[in-house]
Amino acid sequence: MILGNKTLDSQISASTLSEAQGTKHSIIIEKTFQNNTNSDYTEKLRDLGNEFNYASNSNYYWSPPELSLLYGTPLYDAISPSQKLALNHLYWVGNYNHTAVSEATTSIYNMVTSGVFRAFGGYETLCNELDFETDQESYHIRTFQKIGYKTKMAIVGKTILGNSLYGKSDKESNSWLRPLIPHPVREFFTSSGHGDSTFSEYRDNALNAIAKTMLSDKKQYYSKYLQELEQRGEPIPAPADGLGGRIAPRHWLRFFTVHWGMSPFMACQYYSLRYTANAILKNQEYPYVRYFRELEQKGEYIPTPTAVSYYHLLDEAFHTTISQTIAKDMYKDFPKPTAYEKFVSGLAIYMAQRNLLSGLSGVLPGRCVYDDPMLMVFYYKLLKSPLFGMETKEALDWMEKCFCQEHEGYHVGLKYHQSLLELMQRLFSRLDYQWKINREMGIMAAGGSISKALQKNTKTFKEFSQSVIEQES
Template structure:
């Protein structure tokens, strides 16, 4: 671009040379450390038989760790809970990345028209390609595990489109899901707006900040494995994924927090849109899950899939035993509940720090007031109330289980 000629907008990355250098360096490093080929090779080499007798995550990252189910499980069952955490956790990450693939392009459409913003758009293009590799890896392994262990889906799902509820197990219904789709379509209609394009990355950064913290811990299992060449392939994929996502988060911070200072000041409407997006993130992340610590699922939505796990041959509980275990694991305080609540508090603190300097956010959004309103007392009360309702549906689950058993026989 020649600075001597009039440009369509009076702002560009050239107005902040230091920021331009940071953006270019982030892209250069992401290209240099791109884990796509390594991840694709790992998926191609994956065989469940090779890794079914190993943990895939650090011990604390297991399904319902620290609850009654965990404490009363055998070593082999604990190993299975560890592996199912991987399947469940990355099923949620896959859902988020499906949306990211689409919304990255919406963001780029707004930023590409601004002078010298090509490095940002190139970063988003690279990240989109990486997300496709991540989705393929998580989907391939997750579906294989569930097919082998249960013969049906538990936490996985058929391929989704981006205009849907991102949280796989959410406190939602048909009307809320429909309204969420309307909101997403409305945002995409604003493609071409540079400020809103940058602010999608702000919201993306918020939504992935806790994930970055958790995924760093998951990646440690492979990074510190004494025999990486023979480490479980899912653990290696966690490490490759974290390597990519570290750059993705840095992109979110640069574009969402730093880039707006070289753009025109946001209008009242633009500020309103961004605040609605951050408020939506707070609503989505209000809950915390003792089933999958680090994913902010609505645990009552997990009663059915966990019931199915408990009735499977891996745990072999009868109907009464499965229902009792559900109550003890979700409705009674435990080490697992306290650990999930602590993760949630850490997320609130890190979200506040991330948006502290954003002047166009409301006080309620900067302080994460809604998200911070949850606690263990409310969590347990919600779970107990939902369990009382779930007991009324349990007879149908028992009939379905018996029909499946008969069909397999």
């Protein structure tokens, strides 16, 4: 084990270690590690991904119909049975593409935080579990990608594989204000196209310095993973996509990462965020598990993606247990958080609520955020793809009905929102160091409103449709 360099730090670590051994949470971690390493779900997932053939699975629902793109919308009621099947399959693809990106992020943060726990000492079983989880995630990701790619190619080809609808907008370049800004000032704030702007580099360096200064008494625990990145001249990791990419802007994520990779308490606090990802996945994945069991009980054919969802949840159950245990109990092993650590941990969860959990979707069940322009781009491409073959006006007319009018899809979305809210409140209500609005999940709770979603989506769609018409006129 690696302990702190200072005598006082060594004494604190040794004292904490003796208190941590034999605790309820240390026993849970030990048992979870044993059960996880003894299971064979990861191997099943690998084999299912390698053997997947879309034609053999194309005539079956992969989940209950409500887990389909556009479910409950006026368009869904008007389309053919084969198109409904395709939307059911594409929902699975989109959900697990998002999950794959999020699990790649999880792998990075497993390494960031395990570096802190190893430096503190006494948590080798936990670190071994995190290392094992990272290996599992690599198999999960490859399976999701294989099934997703084959399915997208079979249904829509390459039509909607990209995210952008158009090239970079020239709106900014035509701004009346631009000529009034001195060229050196514009250069300072604008990226050259080969990397970050001078301003963003200064900002990131300043935030990094603040974090390290405020946590200077914990520098002996600085994650080896982050140290090695710095030695190679590589930036602090900050995801741009997946759930991690939605939590906060990348400069804030780098700022939080330094804290999660230096302070033992903050490393534990990260797992409350990881639990958020676990809970979102469980909320959307458990219906697949119920569907798997229903098909199995009836002796009916089980589509490969349904089986993947089933075995993935079994694997992820171990990961969820670890997230809960660290976030809810293990943080108490360490000295109480400072006022500064409480502030940063509160800010991270507040941003996650605001950016990831603050709304409701009527076209993507389980999405607890308002429908943004990027999602509208996706649906616009989908409606113009070979699956629907719509012209621009027809596509926009249908999108307006789906995004801006109340329908069953919003009520299905609200059901998943309430289920996730309960999971979140169950954990965060126990975190005594968190802000009241975070313990109660106040922002998320306020976002569970169909009327608010319609109001927000109507405004967003109006701007989106206008941009489409301008670009295509």
